[in-house]
Structures are given as structure tokens and as C-alpha cells.
Amino acid sequence: MQIWPQRTAFMLRAIAAVVALVVALAAAAIHSLTAAWVGPVVGAFVYLVTTRKYRRRRRLLTAPFPERWRDVLERRVAFYRALDPDARRRFEDDVRIFLAEQRIFADRGASLDDETRLLIAASAAMLCHGMPDFEWPSLRDIVVYPRAFDEGYQTSNGANIAGMVHAQGPILFSQRELKLGFSRGDGHNVGLHELAHVIDFADGRADGVPGDLEWVATAPWVALVARRLAARRKRSGGVLRAYAGTNEAELFAVAVEAFFEKPAELRRRDPELYAHLAEYFRQDTAGR
Ligand SMILES: [Zn+2]
Incomplete structure (x- = not known):
């Protein structure tokens, strides 16, 4: 099992970046340019949620094996x-x-x-x-x-x-x-x-x-x-x-x-x- 699969992590980063961009553009268009900050926040949230399993694995394996x-x-x-x-x-x-x-x-x-x-x-x-x-x-x-x-x-x-x-x-x-x-x-x-x-x-x-x-x-x-x-x-x-x-x-x-x-x-x-x-x-x- 992969602890931190490079390819999957790269893909999830790319997806989060696209989500951030789309949300920022939508917020700017619907509201105002200053509302675009919401894009990176949503992107970061998407990244944290989708990589949660792998981040937990990394934390788990920092302790020595019993x-x-x-x-x-x-x-x-x-x-x-x-x-x-x-x-x-x-x-x-x-x-x-x-x-x-x-x-x-x-x-x-x-x-x-x-x-x-x-x-x-x-x-x-x-x-x-x-x-x-x-x-x-x-x-x-x-x-x-x-x-x-x-x-x-x-x-x-x-x-x-x-x-x-x-x-x-x-x-x-x-x-x-x-x-x-x-x-x-x-x-x-x-x-x-x-x-x-x-x-x-x-x-x-x-x-x-x-x-x-x-x-x-x-x-x-x-x-x-x-x-x-x-x-x-x-x-x-x-x-x-x-x-x-x-x-x-x-x-x-x-x-x-x-x-x-x-x-x-x-x-x-x-x-x-x-x-x-x-x-x-x-x-x-x-x-x-
Ligand atoms: Zn059987």
C-alpha cells in the first residue's frame, strides 16, 4: 500500500488548483474581485479532504513499529x-x-x-x-x-x-x-x-x-x-x-x-x- 502516492498526490493537487481557480472566477464574476479569495480557501479544503487518508498514513508511520x-x-x-x-x-x-x-x-x-x-x-x-x-x-x-x-x-x-x-x-x-x-x-x-x-x-x-x-x-x-x-x-x-x-x-x-x-x-x-x-x-x- 502506498503511503504517499506521488502520482495520486500530484493529481489531487491539480484538481484542487482547478477547483480554486473556478471558484475564484465564479466569485469574482458573481460578487466582486475581492471575493476571489474564497477560491484558494475552497481549493485548500478540497486538497486536505482528498489527501486525508495519505496524511493519516504518514502520521501513523512516524511512530516505531511495536x-x-x-x-x-x-x-x-x-x-x-x-x-x-x-x-x-x-x-x-x-x-x-x-x-x-x-x-x-x-x-x-x-x-x-x-x-x-x-x-x-x-x-x-x-x-x-x-x-x-x-x-x-x-x-x-x-x-x-x-x-x-x-x-x-x-x-x-x-x-x-x-x-x-x-x-x-x-x-x-x-x-x-x-x-x-x-x-x-x-x-x-x-x-x-x-x-x-x-x-x-x-x-x-x-x-x-x-x-x-x-x-x-x-x-x-x-x-x-x-x-x-x-x-x-x-x-x-x-x-x-x-x-x-x-x-x-x-x-x-x-x-x-x-x-x-x-x-x-x-x-x-x-x-x-x-x-x-x-x-x-x-x-x-x-x-x-
Ligand atoms: Zn472459499
């Missing part, structure tokens, strides 16, 4: 441990921005400890680590349940849903499965899985294709997802766990889990799928 948060990342997030110092700093910035801008709630008696919040933010930071311009939508609430839940959102015995993303609504996580996902490293990580759905759903479609993909890159993705879905349904034992055979959206989310948790195996057994993911995420997870 040492106890760093301990949690060191202990629980293998991806973070493997980063060099510069990349770690960028990862920590992404974690802090995510936590400051997303609303995370506990439900059904879950307690929101630092580790839970950090593992959700770490999942997001892993996915966007190679894409500095990427922005997570902040319109979705994130709700943490203590354990797996059922279709009625009850956490009774036998419930087996570890996470869920509603088309336009909240992202739900089971706290227990979220933590388990970061201890196994077996290609089953609900944090990565649900946030991969968010990326898929960005264009309003659950089609297994990243929502912000360039138009020319979409057709090869659609074809690849369809081929892998058919193959996964036909035979067992592939590099992607069986749940990938559910539909296109699940195939993408499971492939993302494998890309981050079993990258060497994914690259060896399915180099085409690996290459598509590496190109989209702009990361060579197997080569790290």
Missing part, C-alpha cells in the same frame, strides 16, 4: 521471517495501515487479541507485498468468531466453516482456524484464502479471476481456471487440495494458499498456474 507486534510476526509468520530488512519494514507498514483502516470485530464470544489481528493483517500484507499500488477495500467489516461456524453462523459442535466472504458484506474468520493456518504451512490458510476471495470479488464477480486484472490478461486466466477446475474435479491428488474443485472462486483461493504456502511444489507440479500467480502478485514465492 516490538511486541514484531515478536508475533517473527514467531508466527514464516513469510515475514524470510524477508530482508527493507522488505520487513514495508511489510510492517502494510500491517499497520491495514489495522488502522479496517474495522475488525469479535463475535460469538471471541476475544480480539493482538495475534489474531496481526495474522489477519499479515495475510493481507503477504498478498499485496509485490503490489505497492494495491489498496484493500475498506467497506467490508471483518468479523472474528472463536471457532468454526455453520450456515446459520452458529459455532456449535459439527460446524465446519473456517471463513467466509459475503459478496458485498463482511469477511468472517474462525479465530482457531486462522491461527492453525499459520502453524501448519500445508497450503491450508484461511487468512490467505478469504482475502484471495476479496481480490477475486473486486469486480463483483466470483469467477476465480482477480478483479483488477488488466483486460488483455483476463481471457488466459479464465481459460486456465476452467481447465484446472475440470482437472481437479476429474482426479484427486493434485497440488491443490480437493476443495479447489468446488467452483472457480474456490479454485483461485486454494491456488493462492498453495502459491504462498507450498510455492516450490506448486511451481514444480503446475508451472503454468504458478507463473500466472507470480505475474499477478508480482512475487516469486518459490524463488525466495
Whole structure:
């Protein structure tokens, strides 16, 4: 995520300047030349409002990254441990921005400890680590349940849903499965899985294709997802766990889990799928 995106800031300055000029000319024409002062005031106001998010990010990152948060990342997030110092700093910035801008709630008696919040933010930071311009939508609430839940959102015995993303609504996580996902490293990580759905759903479609993909890159993705879905349904034992055979959206989310948790195996057994993911995420997870 960008802290102070130069191009966007330049554009917002230009827009504020145009607004200032138009308002000044209108005030001079309607009232008098001395009323033109209102133009720069309105322009400055527009600039301050439109850059508020980035100014907050800059303020947020002036404080040092909390040492106890760093301990949690060191202990629980293998991806973070493997980063060099510069990349770690960028990862920590992404974690802090995510936590400051997303609303995370506990439900059904879950307690929101630092580790839970950090593992959700770490999942997001892993996915966007190679894409500095990427922005997570902040319109979705994130709700943490203590354990797996059922279709009625009850956490009774036998419930087996570890996470869920509603088309336009909240992202739900089971706290227990979220933590388990970061201890196994077996290609089953609900944090990565649900946030991969968010990326898929960005264009309003659950089609297994990243929502912000360039138009020319979409057709090869659609074809690849369809081929892998058919193959996964036909035979067992592939590099992607069986749940990938559910539909296109699940195939993408499971492939993302494998890309981050079993990258060497994914690259060896399915180099085409690996290459598509590496190109989209702009990361060579197997080569790290
Ligand atoms: Zn899913």
C-alpha cells in the first residue's frame, strides 16, 4: 500500500488548483474581485479532504513499529521471517495501515487479541507485498468468531466453516482456524484464502479471476481456471487440495494458499498456474 502516492498526490493537487481557480472566477464574476479569495480557501479544503487518508498514513508511520507486534510476526509468520530488512519494514507498514483502516470485530464470544489481528493483517500484507499500488477495500467489516461456524453462523459442535466472504458484506474468520493456518504451512490458510476471495470479488464477480486484472490478461486466466477446475474435479491428488474443485472462486483461493504456502511444489507440479500467480502478485514465492 502506498503511503504517499506521488502520482495520486500530484493529481489531487491539480484538481484542487482547478477547483480554486473556478471558484475564484465564479466569485469574482458573481460578487466582486475581492471575493476571489474564497477560491484558494475552497481549493485548500478540497486538497486536505482528498489527501486525508495519505496524511493519516504518514502520521501513523512516524511512530516505531511495536516490538511486541514484531515478536508475533517473527514467531508466527514464516513469510515475514524470510524477508530482508527493507522488505520487513514495508511489510510492517502494510500491517499497520491495514489495522488502522479496517474495522475488525469479535463475535460469538471471541476475544480480539493482538495475534489474531496481526495474522489477519499479515495475510493481507503477504498478498499485496509485490503490489505497492494495491489498496484493500475498506467497506467490508471483518468479523472474528472463536471457532468454526455453520450456515446459520452458529459455532456449535459439527460446524465446519473456517471463513467466509459475503459478496458485498463482511469477511468472517474462525479465530482457531486462522491461527492453525499459520502453524501448519500445508497450503491450508484461511487468512490467505478469504482475502484471495476479496481480490477475486473486486469486480463483483466470483469467477476465480482477480478483479483488477488488466483486460488483455483476463481471457488466459479464465481459460486456465476452467481447465484446472475440470482437472481437479476429474482426479484427486493434485497440488491443490480437493476443495479447489468446488467452483472457480474456490479454485483461485486454494491456488493462492498453495502459491504462498507450498510455492516450490506448486511451481514444480503446475508451472503454468504458478507463473500466472507470480505475474499477478508480482512475487516469486518459490524463488525466495
Ligand atoms: Zn472459499
